[in-house]
Amino acid sequence: MKNFHVVVIGGGVIGSAIAWELSKYKLNVSVFEKGTDVCSGTSKANSGVIHSGINSVPGSLKARFCVEGNKTMQSLSNQLGFSLKWTGKYVIAKNEDEIKILEKLKKTGEKNKVSGLEIYNGSKVKEPNINCVAGLWVPTAGIILPYEFTIALAENAAINDVNFFLETKVTGLKKKDNGFEIKTNNGIFRSDIVVNAAGLNCRNIVSMLEKPDFQVFPCRGEYLVLDKNYSNLISSMIYPVPDENLGVLGVHITPTIEGNILLGPSAEFIDDLDDKRTTKNMIKTLMCEAKKIIPKIPDEAVINAYSGIRCKITSPKEGGISDYKIKESMLNPGFISLVGIESPGLTATPAIAKEIVRMISKHVKLNAKNDFKTKKKHKRFNQLPTDKQEALIKKDRRWGRIVCRCEHIVEAEIIEALSNPLGARSLSAVKYRCRAGMGRCQGGFCTQHIVRIMEKEFKMDIKDMKLKSPNSNLFIRRNRELSK
Numbered sequence: 001m002k003n004f005h006v007v008v009i010g011g012g013v014i015g016s017a018i019a020w021e022l023s024k025y026k027l028n029v030s031v032f033e034k035g036t037d038v039c040s041g042t043s044k045a046n047s048g049v050i051h052s053g054i055n056s057v058p059g060s061l062k063a064r065f066c067v068e069g070n071k072t073m074q075s076l077s078n079q080l081g082f083s084l085k086w087t088g089k090y091v092i093a094k095n096e097d098e099i100k101i102l103e104k105l106k107k108t109g110e111k112n113k114v115s116g117l118e119i120y121n122g123s124k125v126k127e128p129n130i131n132c133v134a135g136l137w138v139p140t141a142g143i144i145l146p147y148e149f150t151i152a153l154a155e156n157a158a159i160n161d162v163n164f165f166l167e168t169k170v171t172g173l174k175k176k177d178n179g180f181e182i183k184t185n186n187g188i189f190r191s192d193i194v195v196n197a198a199g200l201n202c203r204n205i206v207s208m209l210e211k212p213d214f215q216v217f218p219c220r221g222e223y224l225v226l227d228k229n230y231s232n233l234i235s236s237m238i239y240p241v242p243d244e245n246l247g248v249l250g251v252h253i254t255p256t257i258e259g260n261i262l263l264g265p266s267a268e269f270i271d272d273l274d275d276k277r278t279t280k281n282m283i284k285t286l287m288c289e290a291k292k293i294i295p296k297i298p299d300e301a302v303i304n305a306y307s308g309i310r311c312k313i314t315s316p317k318e319g320g321i322s323d324y325k326i327k328e329s330m331l332n333p334g335f336i337s338l339v340g341i342e343s344p345g346l347t348a349t350p351a352i353a354k355e356i357v358r359m360i361s362k363h364v365k366l367n368a369k370n371d372f373k374t375k376k377k378h379k380r381f382n383q384l385p386t387d388k389q390e391a392l393i394k395k396d397r398r399w400g401r402i403v404c405r406c407e408h409i410v411e412a413e414i415i416e417a418l419s420n421p422l423g424a425r426s427l428s429a430v431k432y433r434c435r436a437g438m439g440r441c442q443g444g445f446c447t448q449h450i451v452r453i454m455e456k457e458f459k460m461d462i463k464d465m466k467l468k469s470p471n472s473n474l475f476i477r478r479n480r481e482l483s484k
């Protein structure tokens, strides 16, 4: 049976950041992730916003971690090479009553020490396509690509010797005299400390050891993605005033790092933790809500839809927002759970990870490594100057072969993506590492070429090729085998 100092359950942004923080120390750490790659859950399906802290109750963990995370993000981006843009955001008032809500948000932000907040009247809001009577300007809000951030954390943890067990689902936990026994579909392991960073599944993990004192109420948020041709509709993020009853920020309009625009998310309580479908009704509702902010968004601008699920721990009946529950179990010391990590969880990640390491340090002595390495994500081929592109093509012709026509991604970039240190080899692992398949045709052209590269360069059997989840095989067998 393999023994670890720390096992982290869940390779979302939280689990990956904890792994990265722990990889700075001489510890034997593992992450168990049931998906085919890290960032398979909520961490890839959100707005990608680095919040400033104007929405979190002063004194709460959410406020503390959000503000701290926001302040750390720039140096993390410099260190790991993920993209970050400080676009700023407006929360807009559509009538006089809503101006009072802007004033309340400004006060909350100031209590949380968010700087630069100003309320402007409608004519001074520097967004020509927006309909509003006033806007609260929040200069310290920014955007990232959430999957790029998560992958950077996980891959850097992996090159610093954290073991990532993908397609490994934790199915049972037992307290033993000196640690925990962890049952998975890939065998039984042992660890001194177990960190439950399983997102929406946090309650199921707790119930493997003890009776949970909370419920999870999944709340789905659907989004629409607009084509890059419409990127000049806005230059900063535009939020309506928040919906306090539902405990959500409302349908907002967000630019992405890549030049698309997101409309969403909706807020719908659902029964099934895994029900990530997008619905015809919600597409209509989102468009209608977004048009209240920018009337001239054309319907044909939409190229895709997706959804993410909030891990709410207050029932729809209670409403409102609850704080994060980050605790070590009293019954089972060494078992740490992160519960209800909903928005601003992405922003709060760096601060939460540091807090977990502090909690772990009470059990294990932390000795810093002196050979800690950082692999910075490098620029995409199509962002390089021509002389650098030519030099790469001269060295290896695969830099000159375009595979994804929409996003101009070349064969060498697909190979780099598939050679990732986590060993993730699905089509979505390629998509989230180099953007092939994320353009207007959504993989219609490049999928066949990526499949060919997987077969030729990585000797993968077509029966093992997957779209994104452990059961999403792309092929059953070859056509020729059918006739046999």
Ligand SMILES: Cc1cc2nc3c(=O)[nH]c(=O)nc-3n(C[C@H](O)[C@H](O)[C@H](O)COP(=O)(O)OP(=O)(O)OC[C@H]3O[C@@H](n4cnc5c(N)ncnc54)[C@H](O)[C@@H]3O)c2cc1C
Pocket: 009, 010, 011, 012, 013, 014, 015, 032, 033, 034, 035, 038, 039, 040, 041, 042, 043, 044, 045, 046, 047, 048, 049, 050, 051, 168, 169, 170, 171, 197, 198, 199, 200, 201, 220, 221, 222, 265, 308, 309, 310, 311, 341, 342, 343, 344, 345, 346, 347, 348
């Ligand atoms: C619609 C929406 C919009 C949001 N927008 C923002 C935003 O703009 N800014 C912001 O700061 N935050 C935002 N958030 C919040 C943010 O996305 C989350 O707080 C964050 O992603 C939570 O990360 P996580 O690692 O806890 O969860 P997850 O990403 O869900 O990770 C949990 C992982 O655990 C794995 N897992 C579960 N069970 C098991 C098991 N038994 N064995 C092994 N693995 C398991 C899952 O596969 C998953 O990969 C938003 C959330 C939603 C839903």
